[in-house]
Amino acid sequence: MAYKHTNRYGGVLSVAVKLEEISAQREQTPIWHFHKHFRNADEGEPTRRKLLEAAFEEMHHMGFQAASLSRILKRTGVTKGAFYHYFPSKKDVGYAVIEEIIRLALFEFWIKPLQKGNPIDVMIAILAESGQRMTLDDIRLGCPLTNLSQEMSPVDEHFRERIETLYSEWRTGLENALKRGQKLKQVKNEIDCEATAIMLIASLEGCLSAAKNAQSRTMLDKCGDSLVHVLNNMRAKE
Template identity: 60%
Template sequence: MDYKAIPTGMPVLSSRQRKLMPDHESTLEAPADKRQKKPFWRLWECPLCRRPSEETRAELLNAAFEEIHRFGFQAASISRILKHTGVTKGALYHYFPSKKALGYAVLDEIIREQMLAFWIKPLEDGNPIDVLIHIIREAGRQMTLDDIRLGCPLANLSQEMSPVDEGFRERVETLYTEWRHGIAAALRKGQASQQVRADIDPDATAVMLVASLEGCLATAKNAQTRELLLQCGRSLIQILDSFRPPKGDNNNG
């Protein structure tokens, strides 16, 4: 496992590319892209990690993310992180005064960027239903079985650390709130442009979608199968399609 590699950003569709969203079905059913070298959860790069002056810190953050994702925070080993990065313990504690501070930084800088890049930024323009469907199908296409076995990094830390550490709980809740608000804002914008049914509650719908997405990932993680994840994704797509207004009511169709 190459802990030192800092991932390149995942391509995000432009508004022009998103307009028609062609051939949704074939995308979801396709196997994970074998050309993809990096794990699904490492297709995004934290902004601070791109600074040359922060190279050592970035290596530590990337290694810590991989270690925590695979073993959990409490079982994560500082010794393994140092071994894989070649960084001294003194250098690590120069950047992060404690293991907990390192874990907080992984949430604040790496996991948050993953969420923003994949779930929030694409919703800033385009039809929100089309974009959400595309995101779900893209996740199904990109995720390998190993990605599924490891599970969602945010959900993993929520289940492991929220009951035992308030700092982790607050950070996890901040990210979930940001995720829900991003979806709700996009749905409101879609209602204003008659792309989303006027009778749905954007806030409640966003809560349902985030909970359902995390539930799909958690169930597939335990079953260790892509098919269950894809099956769950298909059901979510049917629900999203039901949020479209009747064709006669959508003047922007």
């Protein structure tokens, strides 16, 4: 299915890649809530899934260290005993949020779409969708993965390792997509794909962090424009 979209990040995009897994649910879904449409092997445990989603929301709004178990239980209607049946400690639910909520959303939103199509087109399409769906509240809250990295990586090695696993998978996904693009003569051969993947993720997370601190959509849009310009300059000449 060709993906066609008009946006502020470069006019009309036509991307020959299936993005239904992401875009079908976007119409009414805030950017950081996409995880609600990505299901893991957890479907047989609705109570556990409910706790995970509530913990994600609590951590995203308050940070992990300020996250309140009582608010999670109140939001879900689950008893404390039931919570500890699934998660022995607060840290365990935090680890599960990273490994099961954020990881799956990252895969479905960024990594999976880049397994097909022209990687430059696909990345620009993802940026365009993100920009259009990003609400002011989304900007205020910032990226869940970046937030946890900044808060927890310096103080908890187990958090840091899990967060780094996600960043590593993301970098590898972008690197592999760029290498595939080089083989298909879509991406310039002189580009170092590993270094470029590192730069793109760091730039994207930096855009989100700067916009979060400034509480500014304008800043996010300008940063998005610059990222698209960088991506377009990576195209191989026809």
